[in-house]
Amino acid sequence: MKHSIATVSLSGTLPEKLKAIAAAGFDGVEIFENDLLYFDGSPKEVRDMCHDLNLEIMLFQPFRDFEGGPRDRLQRNLERAERKFDLMQELGTDKILVCSSVVPNVICDDAVIADDLHQLAELAAKRDIMIGYEALAWGKHVFSYKHAWQLVKTINHAHLGIILDSFHTMSILDDLSELENIPGEKIVFVQLADAPYLKMDVMEWSRHFRNFPGQGDFGLASFLAPILASGYQGPLSLEVFNDGFRAAPTTLTAADARKSLRYLEEITLNRMAAHVPPIAPTQPLFSPPPAAEYKGVEFLEFAVDEASGERLGKVLEQFSFTKTGQHKSKAVTLYQQGDINLILNAEPDSFAHAFFVAHGPSLCATAFAIGEASSALERATQYGCKPFESRVGPKERHIPAVRAPDGSLQYFVDAGDGKRSIYHADFELQPTVNTLLKNIDHFAIGLPAETMDNWVLHFRTVFGFVTEHEWTLPDPYGLMKSRVVRSTNNTVRIPLNISENRNTAIARSVSTYKGSGLQHIAFSTQDIFAAVALVRSNGVALLEISENYYDDLLARFSLEEAFVDRLKAHNILYDADQWGGGFLHVYSQPFEERFFFEIVQRMDGYDQYGAVNTPVRLAAQTQHRKKSLE
């Protein structure tokens, strides 16, 4: 399908926007009127610019508060339309969006409104212009696509059709069942936006918080599937008002925008296929290999130098990891325990070394164990990732990889090979000693605040992950937000954390790493008391939790005092969900003010992350830091 985007969705001047839109591979644009008003060239110059960039001007928008106005204004409104038709002819576009009136004194009479729209369509016919009528969610009289369609159907004019907009429809939780009854040829244009669910005035929500398909909470496939089934042949077009995108780098946002439309095509196709009976789209849709079957985090790789590698290795040994391998040809070591594999890479002249130079000791690569690596790579490639070609030694295997938004590597490892084989090829392996820590339950990354949407889209598209509800949590010096991306089967879980304040733990971390960076790794265990006893005896320093926290636990939950005393003795935190699941977790003190480790025990199906305890942890970390600075 053809892809389009409204110029208002991006930051910058109009020429900057158009260049970025063309570079992202869009077929066309909607010209948002204000972008034209602010531009210091003529409409003809905009037309030429688009022509040179191979962009079609698919729509001019918006034309506001036309229908149902005071009768003595109608003639002036028609003249206003004529002026805009002149402009459109200069621009070289033949479609205009007319949005439903929002002025308080609108005449709430369908006959009057139909007559006005008919007159406008007659004018448009003379210029061979097509009017697309759109119901705004906050329209005074017309605010539902069903009402707009009723009017368009009644007027039945060749130069009048409907424009469907996912935000205006889904924000008011409108019934979608009528969409399939609108004939494709009467749909002038389809505008798409996703959004997080927010409890606020719909106009404010619309103007500041929309985002791209896959970044929000709307199930957009349920909106688009019936439209595509109807035979709609026009473009899919994004119209996204977002405060962050208004300030973000234009080319990056445009690339995400394009990717989001591919994603929407994919999930819509899946939805149509899952329909009983299946619905065939009337034109081909983007259809990459399906998301991989994830079998966990295969390994995490740290960029270190010799000294920091030694210090980190010592900490891992305190956590009862065994240094099981030394790379056959490189300054790379492997630490193992249970199914956990951690690699410390101090090889000079390597990708990891470049990462170390830029970010210090940090996570430089993540490997995912998956059903079929080649298919995962193909999916990533179709979503625009460039495969990473690593330097491969004489006997070393090549592992397919792509780059995460921060430039770190994400490897796809065939789980079918068995976990030992990939290490056997490169390492002389020793047996592991301990198995109290079983798996990587989750690992959290701190991001620069403005990059959250970019990361979420990366994981949703390239990885086919799902996202969880966003948490807002207090740090002593501001707020942090946390959103988990995870595989549908829960074998991989990655909390993404941001803070818009300057002095929070997340913000300090982003500043230390000079970008995004690992916050913590949570290791799962089936016996947290044994695990904590072991690592403490090895010298691990745990994060000390306030005694007041434990007193409050007794007030909040029906727990035995003796049990809470045990928790308190080991600085273990507790959470429970409403279905009887429980969660025990404990934190280490940070490794060089960069990242820390967590040991977690999930009980009886607990499926969260103990977010309610995060403020306790953040306060304890602040107190620990202040003491260590004293």
Add this chain to the structure above:
Amino acid sequence: MKHSIATVSLSGTLPEKLKAIAAAGFDGVEIFENDLLYFDGSPKEVRDMCHDLNLEIMLFQPFRDFEGGPRDRLQRNLERAERKFDLMQELGTDKILVCSSVVPNVICDDAVIADDLHQLAELAAKRDIMIGYEALAWGKHVFSYKHAWQLVKTINHAHLGIILDSFHTMSILDDLSELENIPGEKIVFVQLADAPYLKMDVMEWSRHFRNFPGQGDFGLASFLAPILASGYQGPLSLEVFNDGFRAAPTTLTAADARKSLRYLEEITLNRMAAHVPPIAPTQPLFSPPPAAEYKGVEFLEFAVDEASGERLGKVLEQFSFTKTGQHKSKAVTLYQQGDINLILNAEPDSFAHAFFVAHGPSLCATAFAIGEASSALERATQYGCKPFESRVGPKERHIPAVRAPDGSLQYFVDAGDGKRSIYHADFELQPTVNTLLKNIDHFAIGLPAETMDNWVLHFRTVFGFVTEHEWTLPDPYGLMKSRVVRSTNNTVRIPLNISENRNTAIARSVSTYKGSGLQHIAFSTQDIFAAVALVRSNGVALLEISENYYDDLLARFSLEEAFVDRLKAHNILYDADQWGGGFLHVYSQPFEERFFFEIVQRMDGYDQYGAVNTPVRLAAQTQHRKKSLE
């Protein structure tokens, strides 16, 4: 009256908060439970800390979801209360806030709720603890203070009273008329918060956007006056959940908090005095000299060095200012036109010089012409400003001044003296030549985003200014927000501008100045066409406005084409209000990427600032800048 604040209102660790609260001169605190939970010391230690700081712990809060819960939970809830009573005794406080239940399964039966609260009050009586029951705006069954009061009155227990909270009452636009019927002795505590009016879910609004009295849109005096009339003898206490304050410097926020309570006392006293018949408060309230009668901006003073002073002087002469004076003893020059006085201060070893070194060519002082300067200074002093003592030469007059939040000076000039006299004392004066520019209509300041509330409170308290509705306006690279503070008689108007994005004009300016700085000065004229013709003939370069803007003016307004052509020829922008007022304004190109000048003509009572044209100006400035960088 005694002043208190809830610890949740500030950023930092509990000890940091308490120190800042004490330093700001508060009498006591509400301990917000989470602050205690996160603190790594015992309740006894908190008690000792407060004692050492001379702070009374006036309230422990909150105790949630107690009344009307499932019957089989009641006993556990009473036990939970006992635990918290233990804690309160360790803390040494005897008042607890119990907020109305929000859980969905609450029993909506006043008899049940009254019985639960009665049982709680009986428990409290044994410990000599006082229960304050507060209606949360989003309480499931009890969400209005009237309902809470009905329950408290019915239960009629010596250890149960009501807590009144301005946010929970005014956010739901609750009727305030019942407040005066609550006897002061049944009011356990009064919590105060202001807030901007926002159309959003009340809980989200409450938890993120409250601010201090004077910073928001609530008319808090109408809430507090009947409470004080009732004989309430307890403290005024702030409980403010604000995302910005959570991240702001603790001591500065605490100082603003204290100042806001003084302000609230002042406006409440005024309200009580204005009541017919006047109501006498039962205890003394803060009562500084009233706000001055403002007669305009007396002068603006720029910090320059010799070279930049010469360049700026040349620009002012292009704007037809006359260099009327050279200071008798200092490197200070005066430019005048109409009633406008601009001073360029290049004196070494002066306040201005220090300002120049820190900020470059910039506005270092503002002088306000007012009815009685000594009274204005007294008011400022009572609001905590330290008078600035300037170096005064042999014949020079001393002008009282205080510091603005950015350290620049704000002079109070006795208007009665006549504008010439203050200049005659210091300058050898020449006559002015032109009078096309009459007055300083307004001047705008760009601020670091997080300082807006601090500036607003400064102008509201020290100056007695009022604030206007906040505008959110698009810059090509993000959003800016603008809020005008002005004297009630409109003779002084100061738009305060911020941007949370990095690359907007405002953000760049804040970075250039290394802090806040002058954005532009708007000169008023009664003949903009003549004024523009004159300044252009003098060589002033105007900001060029897109032709598309003028085409759209014709579509939007019923204007003659010939008139719009004249506007276009001079790059003059146009706005009109709904009452027939009109506004013409034109911008200069910027002075050294720092500030620019505007010429404005107000017609037929137009009282705004042409904010609708600000995005046009911002886009034109961006385009101008890009061209000049090419």
